[in-house]
Amino acid sequence: GAVVSQHPSRVICKSGTSVKIECRSLDFQATTMFWYRQFPKQSLMLMATSNEGSKATYEQGVEKDKFLINHASLTLSTLTVTSAHPEDSSFYICSANGPSSYEQYFGPGTRLTVT
Amino acid sequence: GENVEQHPSTLSVQEGDSAVIKCTYSDSASNYFPWYKQELGKRPQLIIDIRSNVGEKKDQRIAVTLNKTAKHFSLHITETQPEDSAVYFCAAKAGQAGTALIFGKGTTLSVSS
Numbered sequence: 001g002a003v004v005s006q007h008p009s010r011v012i013c014k015s016g017t018s019v020k021i022e023c024r025s026l027d028f029q030a031t032t033m034f035w036y037r038q039f040p041k042q043s044l045m046l047m048a049t050s051n052e053g054s055k056a057t058y059e060q061g062v063e064k065d066k067f068l069i070n071h072a073s074l075t076l077s078t079l080t081v082t083s084a085h086p087e088d089s090s091f092y093i094c095s096a097n098g099p100s101s102y103e104q105y106f107g108p109g110t111r112l113t114v115t
Numbered sequence: 116g117e118n119v120e121q122h123p124s125t126l127s128v129q130e131g132d133s134a135v136i137k138c139t140y141s142d143s144a145s146n147y148f149p150w151y152k153q154e155l156g157k158r159p160q161l162i163i164d165i166r167s168n169v170g171e172k173k174d175q176r177i178a179v180t181l182n183k184t185a186k187h188f189s190l191h192i193t194e195t196q197p198e199d200s201a202v203y204f205c206a207a208k209a210g211q212a213g214t215a216l217i218f219g220k221g222t223t224l225s226v227s228s
Contacts, residue, residue, distance in 0.1 A: 031212070031213075032212055032213045034215045034216075042220070042221075043204060043218045043219065043220045043221050044159065044204070044218045045218075046215050046216075046217065046218075049213065049215055051213070091156070093158060093159075095215075095216070097212045097213075102147045102164070102166065102208075102210050103149070103161065103164065104149075104208075104215075104216050106158040106159055107158065108157070108158050109156070109157070109158055111156070
């Protein structure tokens with residue numbers, strides 16, 4: 001089946017620094033990937049839709065200058081959290097549509113802790 | 116955009132009982148409705164899904180029903196077991212490749228033995 005990986009699985013950074021999270025589709029090409037954020041005991045909230053070769057589309061309330069998304073190839077999307085603050089600490093999950101346009105395949109998630 | 120409401124937020128049942136979780140959606144263009152089970156700190160795991168061209172789908176102890184007219188869909192788990200205890204999310208999307216899943220707020224199911 002379609003496999004999506006994420007790296008790193010966990011990261012701790014200091015307030016004010018930037019962190020990059022990678023999302024890869026391992027055995028299929030993904031023209032579109034999605035980034036979600038999940039706070040403790042809450043649901044997955046869509047942050048942005050990442051389109052290969054073009055600008056990402058951000059959901060209302062998500063700062064595009066703070067959460068930089070790059071989708072430079074058909075198998076890789078990156079999310080960079082710039083000038084991270086403790087309130088950015090969360091579980092970040094990426095996903096991609098598989099070969100059919102219906103099922104979405106999720107990465108294992110990245111636990112970000114900002115101290 | 117799409118909005119998905121999910122109820123109840125918590126559900127406690129005895130082992131062997133049935134559990135039902137209900138969701139409503141707002142976008143009439145949505146045509147794909149998956150259900151996920153999520154363990155703490157892990158990715159969501161697809162347990163069953165349904166497309167809008169059918170009204171019901173069953174897989175062993177799990178079934179999903181869809182009422183397109185009323186824009187609601189439900190997850191039914193029969194003969195619950197303690198290992199069914201987890202957080203369950205419903206989601207909806209229109210079936211185009213560039214469209215994201217929108218999730219409900221989740222239901223914490225506890226099955227006591």
